[in-house]
Amino acid sequence: MTSIASTEPQAGAAPMEDFVIPRQSLHGQVVTRLRDMVTEGHLAPGQRINEVALGQALGVSRTPLREALKTLAGEGLVELVPTRGAVVRSFSLKDIADSMEVLKALEQLAGRRACLMASDAGIAEVLALHEQLRERYAAGDRLPYFKINQAIHSAIVTLADNPTLLRMHEILQAQMKRIRFIGHEGMEKWAAAMAEHEEMATALARRDGEALAEVIGRHHDLGLERIREAY
Amino acid sequence: MTSIASTEPQAGAAPMEDFVIPRQSLHGQVVTRLRDMVTEGHLAPGQRINEVALGQALGVSRTPLREALKTLAGEGLVELVPTRGAVVRSFSLKDIADSMEVLKALEQLAGRRACLMASDAGIAEVLALHEQLRERYAAGDRLPYFKINQAIHSAIVTLADNPTLLRMHEILQAQMKRIRFIGHEGMEKWAAAMAEHEEMATALARRDGEALAEVIGRHHDLGLERIREAY
DNA sequence: GTTTTGTGCACTGTATGCAGAATGTCCGCA
């Protein structure tokens, strides 16, 4: 590890990571942008993607766009049909149920691991997020609630300190992001989801891995039910 | 659905599927080829990939090669360093342990599902593979054993009838393929692995999901141990 | 009227060319 000032950073100095200016390659930016466009519904499921048109819309040539589409295909957000290009993937109810089942298994694993090996500070962060979630629920702010909700699930997986697990979870969460949004329609469904989150917070605070896994499982099963009814 | 001979194929005629000539896009072929090159060790971990050189070696221009590298990066087989191109990913022991833990969770899920919902014919196929495995073990044919071994694990996941699960499993199995090969060094280790497979076959034949999941878990834990010692 | 065949268009797949970034090297200077 080399340091900027020819020695290791002095104790007490600000961590250098805060200063690096993030330089993402163009195709990386396109990946991010397209992912958002898919999850936010700007690209409808089943829609064919015209490379020239979309490239112009993004102000980018076809090359980085095509590379980005390959990446998104790997994440299952678009499908590549030979000689016909990319199509925004549309999820059947079975697709959703299948992905949710895997997502559930991954988060249960994450929950167990998190209770075993997370630092107290790490757990405290998740609980702080949970506090925010509660506030947003009380205020009835749907969108902030939704985002914090996602953040909590991601944070728990992060606590598990398993990059492979984290990556797989990210992929599935991105797939479900758009769909999940439908899941919180009626107030009583929302209340149920919030109650499950309370249980999750309690279990995590106690580092009770089995209890946490159980709640997470229930949370996903009921989440799928909520989607099924609204789909 | 249009038919070739202006009507539906006559009963008794050969199924037309046997005649379609498979046309994979060039970049698809490159993906497959590169994946093999990585798992078979022709590209060493940590090695930088020179696009022009590798392109010439494969007889392909840089464009499809670059697209293929994006796909492989999504599968975690190579890493993309900005402005420095692709390097073959090298796995630390923790990386391996992390991936194995996820692989274990996925296969346990698959095992439970397979016992619940697989057809008798599907289970019979896996048991037939197991029979071949036993023969290869008795004969001491390492490479065929290894391939059938992989095929059995894949087949069980296929029985679970969950494409998302199957895809995730494929990715992780590809990552571990090269490493696993080390895991069967001494004869006693091999014998232990074979014994676990016997248990798996028995549990699957009985459709005992919990037992199957338990053996699969043990199989992976011990598999990781076998790797740890040899690594 | 129905089916079939030909032709044109639009779009993807691949190759190549060009600019910029990073690294290694060589020379000058202390």
Added chain:
DNA sequence: TGCGGACATTCTGCATACAGTGCACAAAAC
């Protein structure tokens, strides 16, 4: 002799140009 800086080389990243494929529409034949 050691260090710093400018330069050259190499390779990636992106854009563009070209070729080939599939599809749609139209015209002709049965």
